Structure formats: C-alpha cells, structure tokens
Amino acid sequence: MKSIxxxxxxxxxxxxxxxxxxxxxxxxxxxxxxxxxxEGEHIPGAVYLDLERDLSAPVEPDxxxxxxxxxxxxxxxxxxxxxxISNETRVVAYDDQGGAMASRLWWLLKYLGHEEAYVMDGGxxxxxxxxxxxxAEQRVLIPAxxxxxxxxxxxxxxxxxxESLGTGRFVLVDSREAPxxxxxxxxxxxxAGHIPGARNVFWAEGRKADGTWKSAEEQxxxxxxxxxxxxxxxxVYCGSGVTATPNVLALGEAGFGKVKLYAGSWSDWISYAExxxxxxxxxxx
Numbered sequence: 001m002k003s004i005x006x007x008x009x010x011x012x013x014x015x016x017x018x019x020x021x022x023x024x025x026x027x028x029x030x031x032x033x034x035x036x037x038x039e040g041e042h043i044p045g046a047v048y049l050d051l052e053r054d055l056s057a058p059v060e061p062d063x064x065x066x067x068x069x070x071x072x073x074x075x076x077x078x079x080x081x082x083x084x085i086s087n088e089t090r091v092v093a094y095d096d097q098g099g100a101m102a103s104r105l106w107w108l109l110k111y112l113g114h115e116e117a118y119v120m121d122g123g124x125x126x127x128x129x130x131x132x133x134x135x136a137e138q139r140v141l142i143p144a145x146x147x148x149x150x151x152x153x154x155x156x157x158x159x160x161x162x163e164s165l166g167t168g169r170f171v172l173v174d175s176r177e178a179p180x181x182x183x184x185x186x187x188x189x190x191x192a193g194h195i196p197g198a199r200n201v202f203w204a205e206g207r208k209a210d211g212t213w214k215s216a217e218e219q220x221x222x223x224x225x226x227x228x229x230x231x232x233x234x235x236v237y238c239g240s241g242v243t244a245t246p247n248v249l250a251l252g253e254a255g256f257g258k259v260k261l262y263a264g265s266w267s268d269w270i271s272y273a274e275x276x277x278x279x280x281x282x283x284x285x
Contacts, residue, residue: 113149183279
C-alpha cells in the first residue's frame, strides 16, 4: 500500500481501535500556533505531536545536527507510547503545511522500523472542505509500548556526505526553494548556497494546486526533469531536515527505492567551517 491516503480512507477508519490519527500542525516562527490550532479543532480522536518538542531534539549550541536535530530514538519511542502508538498501531499523520510536518512523523516512524505509517492527502484543510467532523475534545490517552528498531540505512551523516562529494556515489537533492538553493536569498540560516553538486527539486512542487499530492506518474516526471534515475542512490536534504521528508515520501511513491535523508541538512552542513558551499545553478546529469 502507498503511504499517502485520501480523506475518505481516514474517515472510514477513524474509530478503529488500531488506528491513531496524529495532528502535526506547526508553524515555523510561531511555536505555539500548531498546538493552539489543535486545541481549537481537530479530527475527532486525533492526538497532537509537536515538531520541536516531540519530533526533534534540542538544538546543539554549536549548531551540529541542524535546526531540527533528530530526536533520540528511545525518547521518541517513549513519547509515541505515551500517545497510544504501539508497534501494531496504524498511524495516519496530517498537518496544514502541505504535508511537511506529517511527512516528518511518517519518516521518523519508518526510521524506527514502523511500516504502518501514512500521510493524509490534502491535510486538515481537505478534511474540513470535505465536510468531515471536527472537535475540540481531546481523547483520553491510553499508553502503549513502542519498541524502536532503528533503520540506519534510511539516514546519512555529514561525514559520509562530505566524503562523497565529487565521487558520483550519491545524487544530492536540495528540497528548498530555488532562490535559497542558488544562494540569492537566505531568510533562516547564516550562510546562503547549497552543497556542491546538489540538484534543486523544491519539495512543494510535489503538490497540485489544490494542495493534494501529485500522482506517482507526475512525481516520476518531476524527478526525471531534475535528472534523477531510479537506479541512483539519492540523498535528500533541505534547511533543517523537515521539508526534505515530503520529497523522500514522493520519491518512494514514484518508485525510487534507494533514498536516504541527510537529517541535519543545510543548517548542519554550514556548522562545519571546512564544508564547501556552492551558489548558482548546478547542471543535470
């Protein structure tokens, strides 16, 4: 089964005992906005997980690990158990940020060895537009036990990225908007540009105008335009490892099987003074 599920799929299963719906809404720069939105209204029975409190570790003083470091596996496993997610639970995540935050949870669950993880197509807006029920009531949490089996093959560290430069071992995909990739603008991080050799595939272009995800075929065409082949070993990054995950998800939907996440991403890369920085466009293979 694919990892993106429609609103109707969630609506038909929302009260099943082995399904946990997770609200992942979060607004960068407004750390309380997502929680407040959830408390105002959400899908009935949904629990809330916060990007910075639950789905990231604290930022390191030296910047290593990036702006949203990966959470400790045991800590995240315990948090998942607290909100009722076990190894047998099916998990559906949603947000209202184009799938970026929901994809972060989806990827983290895969990283911890949990296959039954999905993202709801179109997010909370699609749910409301379909006339589906919402509530402000919060479910009574019944703790569960979640045991992590970390899938190290889904992740790549800065040293391996650095050592691969110029070798052709990986195809680097930068998921940020083109002006940030080219180094023309950098509203968040202290250095502008991209990792040398990376190709720019803006994550939000994986969605249609109505906010739903493009089809698998459309995703394949999008990545083919960037010069990607399904035979490539692909490393995806963004600014802090969050908006790279919708590209990882889209690559999977399109049939790309050799995809890793550079979780620290650009904000981690520039925390090492010796790492090279490129600007402008990079050619396609």
